[in-house]
Amino acid sequence: MDPYNYLYLAALLFTIGAVGVVVRRNAIVVFMCIELMLNAGNLTLVTFSRINGDLNGQVVAFFTMVVAACEVVVGLAIIVAIYRSRRSASIDDASLLKR
Amino acid sequence: MVTASSLVYLIGLPLFGAAFLLLIGRKADKWGHIFATAMSAGSFILGLLHFFEMSSRATEDRAITQTLFTWIEVGSFKVDAALLLDQLSICFVLLISGVGTLIHIYSISYMAHDENRRRFFAYLNLFIAAMLLLVLGNSYLNLYVGWEGVGLASYLLIGFWNKKPAYATASKKAFVMNRIGDMGLSFAIMIAFATMGTVLFEGVKESVDRVGTPTLTAIGIMLLIAATGKSAQFPLQAWLGDAMAGPTPVSALIHAATMVTAGVYLIVRSNFIFDAAPTAQLLVVIVGAITLIFGAIIGMAKDDIKKALAASTMSQIGYMIVGAGLGPAGYAFAIMHLLTHGFFKAGMFLGAGSVMHGMNDEVNMRKYGGLRKVMPITFVTFGLGYLAIIGVPPFAGFYSKDEIIATAFNSGGAQGIILGSVTLLGAVITAFYMTRVMVLTFTSKARWDEGVHPHESPVLMWLPMAILAIGSVTAGYLFTQGDALVSWLAPLFAKKEEYDELMPHSVVTVLAITAVIIGVTAALMKYQFKSVDAIAPSDVSLATRLARNDLGQDLFNEAIFMRPGQALTQGLVIVDEKVIDGAVHGIGSMAVGSGATLRRTQSGYVRSYAALILVGALVLLAAIWVVTQ
Known part of the structure; x- marks a missing residue:
């Protein structure tokens, strides 16, 4: 199969993730969309690694996964904390930085 | 006996007195005046010792120098703080410290009831120190320090009673007008340094041949401006009348005997420059002649005794400036008139102070009259000064003024005739206004306010007056005896050119005495033999009104300098507010x-931030794509 198809898939996933981040209000969904973008990036890295025949891209993909895992831990913790204090997981409610 | 290394103490003693009295504060209130007087007297005694020492030496080694320290050293330019005592400066040292000490003594009594007497004496000492530095400096830069110092002392003393706003204003006026003159002096120093590379009197004298006449003329004119400021000469004369706001001893010391003659000193000291710059010299004569008449005219109309004397000072300094502008023939006579004037004018100011002391500080002569009987000592001492100033032989002013008139007549050509006539006219007016002062104060009928009980002043006040009166009587004779002063000063000046005596000395003497008689007679007719109103008559001629208002000098200054200056500053304020603040x-x-x-x-919405990041990333990608394409 043509490896470039993975790139198209990655671009599609990234776009879905980006649009999701911008249009959805639920913090959990937004979070999932971010994960989607990260993994789209991973897919791209792995694909290029395959195309170019070296392992650098795959190594970087591992790093990304580690970072993403950490981010999920911290991010979910924040979302849970916010949900507990305000009974809402809508990110538009958390707009206090304006002032 | 005394060596050059003691020169510094001439200045050091009064300077120490001033600093000490100002720093120690109220603790010295009880004895501060005696301390200050002792410092001044010490300076005078040291000056006397130096004088005897100097006169025992041969003419060519009379000048002595003491170098104190290197003041400025930049590249090839080096200025030492050094003192020079020569035949000219010793005259001034004796005048300043001598008259200064007498006035210290006088002030002990005159200022006895002033709570700030200690401060007053500290300022007096400061003045003596600064004035001595002025005349002892061996370079224009050292002179400049003293020049500014006397300006400061004058400012402090004119405004000594600065609780009255008018007095504070008078001191500011004097200070500001003096600044204009000071600027002239600093320009002169700068030009001298730029063109000659030195500011030493000696160095400048040697360099005179090297630089062109235009440079010398420029320096001369700048020095003249400096002299007009300090000596209250036209056109910077307006401050002197207001300076009478200060206590009377100050008027006697600073604004009659010493500081105001600094301009004459400056011109005589710079004789080598003026000798080589005829245009500047001519300007000096013109300024002197204008002021001599100007001051005399004002003097005729003033009812305030101190202002009348101030106008007279202005006029007499005009004589000195004329003398100084006549070149080698006149320098010595300018100095002679300066010294005799120092005696008689200081004496008369002290006399005026004594009168004010007895009359509850009244200065209006129309409220005086008949004081001859109640204040006999003041009358006699003042009278001797009066005879000296109008030039009655054999009193001091007769000798010195006569010489200037004769030199003016003999300066040759139309200039000589004009100058001679002006100085002669000045003598007529001098006789008139001084007789007027004398008659209004002492010999006419009493016109005292109720509750005024005039009385003679205490001994501490009349003793200095008496000593100065003796000086007014004898000084002229002593100075001219065997040409004493002229030959004493001669080594400092270029050789007098031999000239034909257009006007023999005896003719001038006759003319001068006639002038005095005319002036005195006119004044006697007007004031002695007619009753004088206690209130100045208002239906007087335009000329009198003009003279009462100082010939419009203040109006002129206000119209030409003050108001445009204010308009300028207001304009600048607007520019500041609108343009600079606006920016x-x-x-x-x-x-x-x-x-x-x-x-x-x-907005605080995370989604919009995310959208912006996305847009930014897309734009970045698009840009990279466009660039790499």
């Missing part, structure tokens, strides 16, 4: 405005 505020409000606009993008 500053504009930048500020621009920052605030742009911040307010940008703030709207900070």
Whole structure:
């Protein structure tokens, strides 16, 4: 199969993730969309690694996964904390930085 | 006996007195005046020792120098703080410290009831120190320090009673007008340094041949401006009348005997420059002649005794300036008139102070009259000064003024005739206004206010007056005896050119005495033999009204300098507020405005930030794509 198809898939996933981040209000969904973008990036890295025949891209993909895992831990913790204090997981409610 | 290394103490003693009395504060209130007087007297005694020492030496080694320290050393330019005592400066040292000490003694009594007497004496000492530095400096720069110092002392003393706003204003006026003259002096120093590379009197004298006449003329004119400021000469004369706001001993010491003659000293000291710059010299004569008449005319109309004497000072300094502007023939006579004037004018000012002391500080001569009987000592001492100033032989002023008139007549050509006539006319007017002062104060009928009980002043006051009166009687004779002063000063000046005596000395003497008789007679007719109103008559001629208002000198200054100056500053304020502040505020409000606009993008919604990041990333990608394409 043509490896470039993975790139198209990655671009599609990234776009879905980006649009999701911008249009959805639920913090959990937004979070999932971010994960989607990260993994789209991973897919791209792995694909290029395959195309170019070296392992650098795959190594970087591992790093990304580690970072993403950490981010999920911290991010979910924040979302849970916010949900507990305000009974809402809508990110538009958390707009206090304006002032 | 005394060596050059003691020169510094001439200045050091009074300077120490001033610093000590100002620093120690109220603790010295009880004895501060005696301390200051002792410092001044010490300076005078040291000066006397130096004088005897100097006169025992041969003419060519009379000048002595003491170098104190290197003041400025930049590249090839080096100025030492050094003192020079020569035949000219010793005259001044004796005059300043001698008359100064007498006035210290006088002030002990005169200022006895002033709570700030100690401060007054500290300022007097400061003045003596600064004035001595002025005449002892061996370079224009050292002279400049003293020049500014006397300006400061004059300012402090004119405004000594600065609780009255008018007095404070008078001191400011004197200070500001003096600044204009000081600027002339600093320009002269700068030109001398730029063209000659030195500011030493000796160095400048040697360099006179090297630089062109235009440079010398420029320096001369700048020095003349300096002299007009300090010596209250036309056109910077307006401050002297107001300077009478100061206590009377100050008027006697600073604004009659010493400081105001600094301009004459400056011109005589710079004789080598003026000798080589005829244009500047001519200007000196013109300034002197104008002021001599100007002051005399004002003197005729003033009812305030101190202002009348101040106008007379202005006029007499005009004589000195004329003498100094006549070149080698006149320098010595200018100095002679300066010294005799120091005696008789200081004596008369002290006399005026004594009269004011007895009359509850009244200065209006129309409220005086008949004081001859109640204040006999003041009358006699003042009278001797009066005879000296109008030039009655054999009193001091007769000798010195006569010489100037004769030199003026003999300066040759039309200039000589004009100058001679002006100085002679000045003598007539001098006789008139001084007789007027004398008659109004002492010999006419009493016109005292009720409750005034005039009385003779205490001994501490009349003793200095008496000593000065003796000086007014004898000084002229002593100075001219065997040409004493002229030959004493001669080594400092270029050789007198031999000239034909257009006007023999005896003719001038007759003319001068006639002038005095005319003036005195006119004044006697007007004031002695007619009753004098206690209130100045208002239906007087335009000329009198003009003279009462100082010939419009203040109006002139206000119209030409003050109001345009105020308009300029107001214009600058507007420029400052609108343009400069506008720019500053504009930048500020621009920052605030742009911040307010940008703030709207900070909605606080995470999604919009994310969208912006996305857009930014896309734009970046598009840019990279465009560039690499």
